[in-house]
Amino acid sequence: MKIIVCLKQVPAKDAPLRLAAGSDGRATAIREDVSFEMNEPDAYALEAALRLKEACLARQESGEVAVLTVGPARAAQMLREALAKGADRALHIETPSGAELDSHAIAVAMAAGLQSENFDLILTGLQSDDAGYAQTGLLLAENLGLPHATIIMKIEPHAGGLRVKRELEGGRFQWLELPRPALLTIQSGIDKLRYATLLGIKQAKNKPLARLELSALGVSPGSNRLAVARLAMPEKTKATEMLAGTPAEMAAALAQKLRQLHLVP
Amino acid sequence: MLKFRDVDLVGLASLLNDDERLVRDNTRAWVEDNLIPIIEDCAREGRFPRELLPAMAALGLFGATLQGYGCAGMSNVEYGLVMQELERGDSGLRSFVSVQSALVMFPIYAFGGEEQKQRWLPRLQSGEVLGCFGLTEPDFGSNPAGMRARARRDGGEYILSGEKMWITSGSIAQLAVIWARDDEGQIGGFLVETDRPGFQAQDIHGKYSLRASVTSSLALHDVRIPLGHRLPGARGLGSALQCLNQARYGIGWGVIGAAMQCYDTALQYAGFRRQFHDRPIAGHQLVQEKLVWMANEISKAQLLALQIGRLKDRGEAQPMQISLLKRNNCWMALETARRARDILGANGVASEYPVFRHMANLESVITYEGTHDIHTLIIGEALTGLAAYA
Numbered sequence: 001m002k003i004i005v006c007l008k009q010v011p012a013k014d015a016p017l018r019l020a021a022g023s024d025g026r027a028t029a030i031r032e033d034v035s036f037e038m039n040e041p042d043a044y045a046l047e048a049a050l051r052l053k054e055a056c057l058a059r060q061e062s063g064e065v066a067v068l069t070v071g072p073a074r075a076a077q078m079l080r081e082a083l084a085k086g087a088d089r090a091l092h093i094e095t096p097s098g099a100e101l102d103s104h105a106i107a108v109a110m111a112a113g114l115q116s117e118n119f120d121l122i123l124t125g126l127q128s129d130d131a132g133y134a135q136t137g138l139l140l141a142e143n144l145g146l147p148h149a150t151i152i153m154k155i156e157p158h159a160g161g162l163r164v165k166r167e168l169e170g171g172r173f174q175w176l177e178l179p180r181p182a183l184l185t186i187q188s189g190i191d192k193l194r195y196a197t198l199l200g201i202k203q204a205k206n207k208p209l210a211r212l213e214l215s216a217l218g219v220s221p222g223s224n225r226l227a228v229a230r231l232a233m234p235e236k237t238k239a240t241e242m243l244a245g246t247p248a249e250m251a252a253a254l255a256q257k258l259r260q261l262h263l264v265p
Numbered sequence: 266m267l268k269f270r271d272v273d274l275v276g277l278a279s280l281l282n283d284d285e286r287l288v289r290d291n292t293r294a295w296v297e298d299n300l301i302p303i304i305e306d307c308a309r310e311g312r313f314p315r316e317l318l319p320a321m322a323a324l325g326l327f328g329a330t331l332q333g334y335g336c337a338g339m340s341n342v343e344y345g346l347v348m349q350e351l352e353r354g355d356s357g358l359r360s361f362v363s364v365q366s367a368l369v370m371f372p373i374y375a376f377g378g379e380e381q382k383q384r385w386l387p388r389l390q391s392g393e394v395l396g397c398f399g400l401t402e403p404d405f406g407s408n409p410a411g412m413r414a415r416a417r418r419d420g421g422e423y424i425l426s427g428e429k430m431w432i433t434s435g436s437i438a439q440l441a442v443i444w445a446r447d448d449e450g451q452i453g454g455f456l457v458e459t460d461r462p463g464f465q466a467q468d469i470h471g472k473y474s475l476r477a478s479v480t481s482s483l484a485l486h487d488v489r490i491p492l493g494h495r496l497p498g499a500r501g502l503g504s505a506l507q508c509l510n511q512a513r514y515g516i517g518w519g520v521i522g523a524a525m526q527c528y529d530t531a532l533q534y535a536g537f538r539r540q541f542h543d544r545p546i547a548g549h550q551l552v553q554e555k556l557v558w559m560a561n562e563i564s565k566a567q568l569l570a571l572q573i574g575r576l577k578d579r580g581e582a583q584p585m586q587i588s589l590l591k592r593n594n595c596w597m598a599l600e601t602a603r604r605a606r607d608i609l610g611a612n613g614v615a616s617e618y619p620v621f622r623h624m625a626n627l628e629s630v631i632t633y634e635g636t637h638d639i640h641t642l643i644i645g646e647a648l649t650g651l652a653a654y655a
Contacts, residue, residue: 014268035271077283084287196291198325198337198347201284 001056001157002064003049004117006110006124006140007082008039009075013129019231027231038078041125045186047193048155049123050086064088068113070106072097076209083204084196090209093217102226103131105219107139112217114144121162122183126151134185141183148183149176153190267533267618269297269353272525274564280571281342288343292350295324300354305616307355307477311470313437314358314477322392326351326362328370334386336370342574345518349570353522356626357478360633363519364433365389367511369396372442372454375507376498381456385440397438397459397466399429399483400505406431407639408654410502414445414485416455416495423447423495425455425488431633435481436466442496443485444505454499455490463488474629476622510587513634514577517590518570520598520630521563523623527598527605528559530620534609546608555604562597569593585647592640595631602627 011017015034019027038046049065056063067082069075070093079090093113095101101109114122122141127134134150141148154165158177166174167187178184196204214220243250258264271278278286299317307314321327328336330344339347352359370389373381388394405411414427425445435441441457441464459466463486472480498504535547535556546552573590576582602624606613614621631637639654646652 014270077286080283081287081291084291195295195324196287197323198288198329198339198343199335200325201287201291201343202337202339205284 001052001061001121002119003052003066004114004119004122005042005046005049005065005067005082005087006122006136007042007046007067007069007075007078008125008128008130008136009036009069009071009078010039010128010130011035012037013040017233019233026228029231036074036078038081039125039128039130041127041129041186041188043125043193044188044190045123045125046082046085046087047191048152048186049121050194051191052121052155053086066091066117066119068110069093070101070109070113070214071095072099079209080201080204081196083207083209084201085194086200087207089207091212092209093212093214095214099214099221100224100228101219101221102224103133103135103139104225105221105223106136107143108223109214109217109219110136110140111143112219113212120180121155122146122181124183124185126185126187137183137185144183146181146183147178148185149178150185151187152184153187155184266301267530269293269526270529270533272528272560272563273567274560275568277564277567277571281346285340285343285346288339289346289350292324292347293353295320296350296354300351300358304355304358304477305619305622308357308622309476309616311472311476313361313479315437317358318392318395321362322390325390327365327392328374328386328390329366331370331374331386331390334374334382335390336386340574341514341577342571344515345570345574348515348519349522349525351522352519353526355477356519356523356623356630357475359515359519359522360433360475360478360630363512363515364398365396367515368398368508369438369440369442371511372398372496372499372504372508373456376454376496376504377456378493378497380493381496385456389440394439395434395437396440396442397432397434397481397483398508399432399435399441399443400509401429401431403428403430403482407636409444409505410452412444412446412452414443416445416447416453418448418492419489421492422489423455423492425457425485425490427485429483429485431469432466432481432483433475434479435483436468437479438466441483442508443483444502451500452502452505454496454504456494456496457485457488457490461488461490472629474625476625506584509634510584513587513591514573514582516630516634517573517587517594520594520627521566521570523627523630524559524563524566524594524598524601527602527620527623528556528563530618531559531605531608532556534612534618538610552608555608559601559604562601566594566597583647585644588635588640588643588647591635592637592644595627596637599624599627599631 012035018030020030022028053063053065065087066089067087068091072095093109124137151167152164156163161179164176243253325337329339332338373385416423416425443455443457465484466481469480535552538546573586605620642653
């Protein structure tokens with residue numbers, strides 16, 4: 001089974017979010033002094049892919065995991081981490097530094113980058129920890145004309161296709177059958193993530209990491225269909241009012257407030 | 266529990282390559298997930314976290330700088346970063362890895378015959394066999410040249426006798442690298458399986474330091490080993506000291522981790538602990554002085570370790586430079602731990618925070634593998650050309 005895993009490098013979970021005023025008066029997020037890491041749901045997608053590959057190898061079948069990202073030069077470190085954990089090769093569609101692409105532009109770039117690839121399965125995380133649109137996987141599937149399913153917790157080979165467990169709301173689950181190739185977006189926390197071994201980190205150096213320029217795929221930030229209208233820190237909308245006076249005065253004032261708010265008759 | 270934040274005032278990360286950062290972050294994540302949750306209990310109970318062995322072996326922590334035999338072949342800087350991250354968790358666990366790697370696998374790798382390497386290195390790498398290193402004796406610590414342990418030749422065998430003291434992993438090891446004097450008076454290294462008749466290991470109880478690692482005394486009463494168990498390349502005390510050089514290098518990095526943990530705990534604590542006019546104690550001048558001292562010394566120690574590591578990767582590091590690293594960084598870490606303890610006030614003596622454990626551990630670390638004073642004399646001799654040991 002040949003599996004492609006789409007990864008995104010996002011600001012580390014404990015990185016502070018700070019905004020700077022942009023030249024057009026709109027705020028942008030400051031990213032310079034932030035450390036980056038593999039998007040957590042994507043890490044679970046990679047883990048799921050590596051387990052599927054290992055199961056294939058155990059059955060004496062062939063198995064390959066290739067990882068793909070659309071991102072700036074720094075994203076190469078995340079690809080190396082994926083190679084160190086056991087991916088076989090990586091494809092980096094490099095974006096110009098500072099360029100912000102929306103889910104649609106990323107999906108178009110990924111679809112173009114995968115043009116010459118044969119694969120049985122594409123896995124992505126269900127959403128990114130930074131923007132959280134949960135769109136890239138679905139848009140990529142539509143661009144490639146693939147069947148897709150979201151929030152997947154379990155993947156089993158089934159009669160030449162796949163049988164997958166999907167999380168619904170309210171603690172309910174759904175089992176689906178899909179043909180191959182297909183695209184699945186993976187839920188976080190479904191398995192225990194592995195660590196890269198020191199030997200794996202050393203061996204990753206010798207694994208292929210191909211680079212493609214975004215512009216060579218005919219995609220640019222101008223391909224975005226989504227425009228950010230405004231970026232702002234959450235504003236405090238609730239206020240606490242302290243009542244002063246003697247206990248009797250405070251009780252009377254409180255009773256009056258509660259009546260005003262129709263919380264008591 | 267406070268979440269650890271990296272300490273990097275001088276842009277150290279920009280001096281590391283992608284692999285080095287990955288090694289650091291990966292080990293940090295492993296320590297955070299696996300060691301931090303259990304280490305306070307282990308230290309309190311005086312228990313070595315044996316359950317972590319399979320995972321440590323799978324990560325490739327044992328013999329990580331060696332080439333072949335299942336080892337990762339990491340650079341010295343990468344190895345240093347691993348030591349830093351392990352000791353950020355606990356000096357005891359780092360000590361265990363140092364002994365297995367630098368004091369057991371390294372001498373077999375550097376001084377052993379091919380048959381010895383094939384027999385032992387893969388099993389030590391996989392953690393199937395644990396090792397210990399017997400150099401120090403009850404009466405010979407800083408002056409190992411006076412050792413009394415003997416290896417008498419008797420036909421096709423050596424008969425080993427003597428006592429060894431303060432031996433990390435002594436009672437859990439299946440293999441001991443024992444240093445002893447032969448019939449010609451030459452000090453050599455001998456591979457001794459610990460289940461041979463006459464070999465006894467007893468744990469040293471009552472330690473207030475390195476409580477999560479095993480420390481033992483070894484007694485060898487006429488232990489017979491085949492002649493082929495001697496390390497052919499180990500000639501004289503210099504070979505044993507070469508092993509110590511490896512271990513001291515790792516310690517020089519490791520203690521930075523302990524210091525970073527202490528400093529970061531103190532910084533976070535000072536941010537939320539309020540005294541006098543409801544002001545965080547971090548806003549008090551005397552507390553800031555301590556925090557600045559710690560951050561300042563940690564930054565210098567990081568740069569020193571990185572530079573010695575780069576020299577070592579080029580094969581240019583001198584023993585004197587490794588003494589400089591071990592001496593400065595152990596002192597820096599212990600002083601940092603003491604200041605952090607002070608900032609935490611009464612909380613500094615409780616196991617809710619990791620500071621007192623690190624501080625107590627570092628009292629051992631500044632003592633073993635060459636005390637602070639002995640390293641002073643090594644550097645002093647290198648500077649002046651005059652040995653001042655006696």
